[in-house]
Amino acid sequence: xxxxxxxxxxSGRGALVAHARESIARGSKSFAMxxxxxxPVTRERAWLLYGWCRACDDLADGQDHGGAMRAVADAQxxxxxxxxxxxxxxxxxxxxxxxxxxxxxxxxxxxxxHRFAHDLIExxxxxxxxxxxxxxxxxxxxxxxxxxxxxxxxxxxxxxDPADEATLDRACDLGLAFQLANIARDVSEDDAAGRxxxxxxxxxxxDIPPGEVMKPWVRPRLAVLGKRxxxxxxxHEESARHGTGALSxxxxxxxxxxxxxxxxxxxxxxxxxxxxWDRRVITPKREKLGWxxxxxxxxxxxxARWPEDARxxxxxxxxxx
Numbered sequence: 655x656x657x658x659x660x661x662x663x664x665s666g667r668g669a670l671v672a673h674a675r676e677s678i679a680r681g682s683k684s685f686a687m688x689x690x691x692x693x694p695v696t697r698e699r700a701w702l703l704y705g706w707c708r709a710c711d712d713l714a715d716g717q718d719h720g721g722a723m724r725a726v727a728d729a730q731x732x733x734x735x736x737x738x739x740x741x742x743x744x745x746x747x748x749x750x751x752x753x754x755x756x757x758x759x760x761x762x763x764x765x766x767x768h769r770f771a772h773d774l775i776e777x778x779x780x781x782x783x784x785x786x787x788x789x790x791x792x793x794x795x796x797x798x799x800x801x802x803x804x805x806x807x808x809x810x811x812x813x814x815d816p817a818d819e820a821t822l823d824r825a826c827d828l829g830l831a832f833q834l835a836n837i838a839r840d841v842s843e844d845d846a847a848g849r850x851x852x853x854x855x856x857x858x859x860x861d862i863p864p865g866e867v868m869k870p871w872v873r874p875r876l877a878v879l880g881k882r883x884x885x886x887x888x889x890h891e892e893s894a895r896h897g898t899g900a901l902s903x904x905x906x907x908x909x910x911x912x913x914x915x916x917x918x919x920x921x922x923x924x925x926x927x928x929x930x931w932d933r934r935v936i937t938p939k940r941e942k943l944g945w946x947x948x949x950x951x952x953x954x955x956x957x958a959r960w961p962e963d964a965r966x967x968x969x970x971x972x973x974x975x
């Protein structure tokens with residue numbers, strides 16, 4: 655088994671939080687900045703959730719806090735390790751791994767439904783068997799597993815009642831928006847790793863042959879799909895904003911800042927067109943700070959519930975709804 659040995663067990667909640675704080679600082683500058691807007695208790699819990707998600711992702715893809723993916727020869731073994739450590743953490747057992755133990759702590763403190771964690775792991779299972787989407791619905795199902803389920807868990811961490819399905823739908827939408835932006839930005843990186851998350855039906859529609867997604871002559875056609883992904887991300891981002899009325903001010907501020915920061919990734923992919931993959935799209939720090947400021951005003955002005963605005967019926971609906 656080539657899975658790296660676990661880190662020695664941490665010595666209490668404070669050490670677990672410190673480990674998670676370091677993880678988010680290394681793994682995502684955008685989420686690290688947005689997390690500073692939470693109240694202290696929610697911030698620590700968000701770090702613990704992130705630390706587990708990051709550890710699972712790194713373990714599945716052979717990464718170290720993100721970066722270039724590499725092929726792994728023991729994908730199913732790694733998946734089994736993720737399941738075993740997660741289930742042990744959810745039972746409150748020691749795992750010898752601070753990222754998983756931290757998740758056990760936050761799951762217990764916030765009563766995160768275990769099915770949400772298992773739904774996320776199903777996304778890693780899809781990748782482990784080299785699954786590829788055939789339809790747009792397949793794509794969104796995948797986005798749910800790898801990101802929408804995280805949105806559900808984050809909503810619970812922020813105090814949303816797991817029975818509040820309407821708000822959870824909006825939280826799921828934000829996760830979908832983030833993942834659609836990721837897929838739009840990372841076409842080239844995914845291709846280099848032997849992956850493609852563009853639905854087969856889309857590739858057929860654009861007459862893009864298998865394995866030739868990044869060929870220079872394909873770029874104008876790929877740009878059409880990049881803009882399609884960006885439009886889908888924007889629709890889910892807008893829906894997610896309507897869920898912030900159920901959150902505290904500081905949680906809404908953090909969510910709206912993250913939505914803007916990450917939304918800019920998809921918007922930049924659309925703006926660059928066929929040059930979107932010449933260099934990696936990022937949101938510069940000054941623009942992130944701009945979103946922090948704008949999100950403050952948006953949080954002040956948000957409506958309590960937007961009861962007159964039903965979730966758009968054309969948006970994809972998560973499993974069980």
